[in-house]
Amino acid sequence: MTSVAMLSLWLLLGTSPPPAAVAVEQAVAEAEDATEANAPNGYRDATGTVDSVTEGPLRVTMHGAVLKPQRGYWAAQVVLNNSGSQALPVRIAFSPAYGDTSRSAMRHVEVGPRQRVVTWVPLPVAWHSVTLRVDSPGLKPIVESLYADSDRFEPVLSVGTVSEFETSTGLTKTGERDEPYFSIRFLDAKDAPRELAAYVGFQLVVVTAEAAAVPADVWAVLEAYAATGGTLVVTRPSRDLRERLPLLPEAASTQSQYGFGQVWRCLESKFECESLIRGGSVGIEAYQRGVVIPLGMTQRWVAPLMQTKDPRPLLSNASTPVGRFLLVITAFALVVGPGAWWLARRRGPVSVLIMVPAVSVVTCLALIFWSVLVDGFAVHTSRYSLTWLDGARARAVTAGLSAWYANLSPDALHLPASSVLLPPPDLDDALADLDWTAGLTVGDGFLPPRTYREWGEVAVLPSRARLVLKREGDAPRVQNALGARLEEGYVRLDGTVRRLPALSDGEEGALGAPEPEPGNVADTLVGRHLGDGAGLRLSNALTPFSADLSEGGFIARLSGQGPLPSSGMPSEVETAVHLVRGEVRP
Known part of the structure; x- marks a missing residue:
């Protein structure tokens, strides 16, 4: 019998409960209050940090410690500013800081005079820490280290500002010691990536910006993300949403199948948005992520x-052709074992010194010939x-x-x-x-x-x-x-x-x-x-x-x-x- 039930029994009998029962009941109440206080109650902002380096007329702004998904790629954002009067060809290359550092993910960009260019380079999620190298002819290379932010829950990607997200969903940012429902990375709508690889790894992408504020090419990649298996949440659906998402059914629905993925629309209130986003970001198992x-x-x-x-x-x-390998190994063992003993008795020990390397060479050549014949x-x-x-x-x-x-x-x-x-x-x-x-x-x-x-x-x-x-x-x-x-x-x-x-x-x-x-x-x-x-x-x-x-x-x-x-x-x-x-x- 629980302490609360025992206390109720004492009250029904019309007698005062013993002090020990009162103490236990108070401890249980305090534990419940502590549990409620530590329960998830918001989101964690994992947009990352910003750092800038200037070399001659080129200013490079890097975004580090950004949230990465559980699969696919995480997009590294690099902003290039050319204050000079000549165009600058720039090579942006990332390589893993650990493991096989010879691999790289790169992009070549040309920055016009007095131009600002926002570029994205998708990096495999297996790269937790990377080294960035920016090269431009006539300028000293810029080398910096960046790392990604991982989360044990399914991360969320949001296209829009923090205030738009909080207004649409009613969720607020948690404190540093509080447990969040999920972590989220915010992207500016006008600077959002135009590559499908930057989105496809996320199980949930939320669009909180007004539809007109999102560029047409960004809408095109968001539509492709939903069609190829992602879940796109539109918190402020516009009247012309079906023009941007043409596979939506005509009848209004909160959750609609969209190709291999889904499109969720917040049609009633911000509480509906909150429940949709929380439900789509918590409890996702590894084998449920993505269509492939x-x-x-x-x-x-x-x-x-x-x-x-x-x-x-x-x-x-x-x-592996286990049967063929066993046959070759058995034949080789018979030749260099009993065969060598028989040859030593007939021809002498010197013949064995010649026979064993020769048999080994013939065996290797036979394996190579078989590989070329079968696999080509x-x-x-x-x-x-x-x-x-x-x-x-x-x-x-x-x-x-x-x-x-x-x-x-x-x-x-x-x-x-x-x-x-x-x-x-x-x-x-x-x-x-x-x-x-x-x-x-x-x-x-x-x-x-x-x-x-x-x-x-x-x-x-x-x-x-x-x-x-x-x-x-x-x-x-x-x-x-x-x-x-x-x-x-x-x-x-x-x-x-x-x-x-x-x-x-x-x-x-x-x-x-x-x-x-x-x-x-x-x-x-x-x-x-x-x-x-x-x-x-x-x-x-x-x-x-x-x-x-x-x-x-x-x-x-x-x-x-x-x-x-x-x-x-x-x-x-x-x-x-x-x-x-x-x-x-x-």
Whole structure:
């Protein structure tokens, strides 16, 4: 029986409780008051610090100790001011302060005379502390150290000022010794980054600034962030919000599915905003972050996934040929063991000194020959992707995963700015040289020789891919204009579900007969081709993608390199599963 219950019992009996009971009850009340006092009651401002260094006409302002997400990249902001009369070409490079310091993330910028340029360089979250080097011809290099701010809870990114955030949500900044609900990084709307990589690692991005105060190119990247799996919270939705976020449904709703992600709108009060942001930033497990979770080399999965899933490589070339190795080792042991003893008795000890090195050389050459014969010098890959086709805006929203293996490192890979290459989370040895000058160029380290790698990819890219419907009497036909061979699929037409024929790119074919009991054919097709292997890595994207087809909607499975941004790299495809959803076009 608790102390409060015992005290109530004494009062019901009409007698005075003993002093010990009163003391216990007071201690419990004081403990409850202390617990309430230490409960989370606000946010922690993790925008970071600002420091400036001047060298000649160039003034460099650096933002350090900024909040970084749990995956992907954290964006380092560098402001360049040129007080001179001549344009200055500037190279900004970051390298990790610990580990493999030869890697770098850089950007080349030209600062005009008397111009101020705000530039961002996305850095992998595995880099907790970095060294910044700013070079410009004729000027002494500027070298500074910066570090990131990590948080055990899911961090929040806000586009807007502190006062706008507090006015919209009713949350206030906590004291230094108080426990916050979450940590937040504030970005000025006009200077916010224009690269998708700066946002995609955050589970929650809040827009508190007025819609008109956010530049159009910032809205474009925020829209791409939501479409590729993020949660965008708009605290002050404007009447023209659907023009900035075109995939929103016409009916007003607090939470709306948006491609692979969601858009939350505060439609009633600031208390609604507070509950939405608190709920979206607390209690997020590692396996729930992002639509793509690539597997690291050391297979460092979180416990729930290790208990229920099988994290084996997705590429057969990456599997060690244990049986062949045992056969070679056994043969080698027989030759240099009993074989050497037999040879020593027949030819003498000198022959053994010649035979053992010769057998070793032959064995090594055989292994090299076998590696070249089986793996060759090509890049091997397995590719999986999910794509939404937005025909009205001629674009494709893609989330996917590629597994890579090669005997020799390939050339640099160039990706557009509206795409993001996601490394395995918290894996230092999977990093590469990154050049963000024009999109992203991934250099050395992208695919080390004879090393299995997985990279996630999300992108919003222009696309003319479509499935054309041609009605010819009672036998409707479709033309494959999806850019790859159509292996199978379904379309909902006139209230019935029909099977798509297998078609090469540009080929036409008749639709199959209506399915008698179709059910949710999208969920069936996804479950059939994305099992525990690739489906585990893309599990957070499967739920919205597996929704039932609407009228005129189709889902198709394509083969080949697929719509992933990395499809331009020459490679031999071992496995390809590309699922595409969209609306048939007349």
